[in-house]
Amino acid sequence: MARPTLFALIFFHLSLTNINAQKNIDSQKLLWIRYFLKLKLTETYQIKHEFEERTYCFPWRQHQFVSRTHLARKMNYGWNTAIGFTYFVQSLPHDPEISNFENNIELRPQLEVANKQPISSKFSIHHRYWSEFRFFEQPDHSFDFENIRIRYKLELRYALSKQLTVKAFDEIHLNIGKKITQNVFDQNRYGTSIHYMPVENFGFEIGYFNWYQQRASGIDFFNRHIIRFTIHHEIKFNNYVRTF
Numbered sequence: 001m002a003r004p005t006l007f008a009l010i011f012f013h014l015s016l017t018n019i020n021a022q023k024n025i026d027s028q029k030l031l032w033i034r035y036f037l038k039l040k041l042t043e044t045y046q047i048k049h050e051f052e053e054r055t056y057c058f059p060w061r062q063h064q065f066v067s068r069t070h071l072a073r074k075m076n077y078g079w080n081t082a083i084g085f086t087y088f089v090q091s092l093p094h095d096p097e098i099s100n101f102e103n104n105i106e107l108r109p110q111l112e113v114a115n116k117q118p119i120s121s122k123f124s125i126h127h128r129y130w131s132e133f134r135f136f137e138q139p140d141h142s143f144d145f146e147n148i149r150i151r152y153k154l155e156l157r158y159a160l161s162k163q164l165t166v167k168a169f170d171e172i173h174l175n176i177g178k179k180i181t182q183n184v185f186d187q188n189r190y191g192t193s194i195h196y197m198p199v200e201n202f203g204f205e206i207g208y209f210n211w212y213q214q215r216a217s218g219i220d221f222f223n224r225h226i227i228r229f230t231i232h233h234e235i236k237f238n239n240y241v242r243t244f
Helices: 002-019 237-242
Strands: 024-040 045-056 061-074 079-092 102-118 123-137 143-159 164-176 185-199 202-214 220-236
Touching: 061 102, 185 220
Parallel strands: 024 220
Antiparallel strands: 024 045, 045 061, 061 079, 079 102, 102 123, 123 143, 143 164, 164 185, 185 202, 202 220
16 A cells, blocks of 8 residues: 555645645536446456536536546456546536536546555545546647646545445546646545445445646636535346346
8 A cells, every 4th residue: 555655645745735836716616417337247347437417506507528438357456457538528618607608528538547455344445547648629620639637546435334335535636748837736636425325236426525626827726616416327247148
């Protein structure tokens, strides 16, 4: 656990350094609604897919829409790897007071490495590393590569029962690329949630998290307060295959 924890401390220090230099902060309230499907192909491979609608609150309008698919492979010692793709739509400008907005598309091929460390029968620590290759839509509707974003997420989970789990997490995003000048530290997200699975393959999760994002100027920030509701659904494909 030493190496992932060291990375977390380094990223956290970078985020604090940038936050201390903040100038202008725009606070917003949002609601995220997500459907998260896990399709287990075998004991080793699974497809993870999610749809998420992200909206402003007070006043209400769309903020973002996300469709993300990963093909994941289970490895030894609690490690997983995945390759995926995200279709991402932003409603611009980032101002809920403006009703006349336009949608801008971003495409993101992704790589993922994750690790689960059980501490006890109820308590576990999860590490997730993402690399995102970001392609932004241009005025002529072509796509240009802009930058790479590195994400590290540290999550603690405590199982109150077989059906009920409490989670707390912190995630850092860093931008890498020639076009990145002021906002190398892109954002920090931290929050908590309750995950309830009334049956083995279907359940719900509700939580709150804070999204603190540095804008391209380096001195302007978004401070977003987010309620997130998730529907979890798991399908074991090999079970259906055996029925035929």
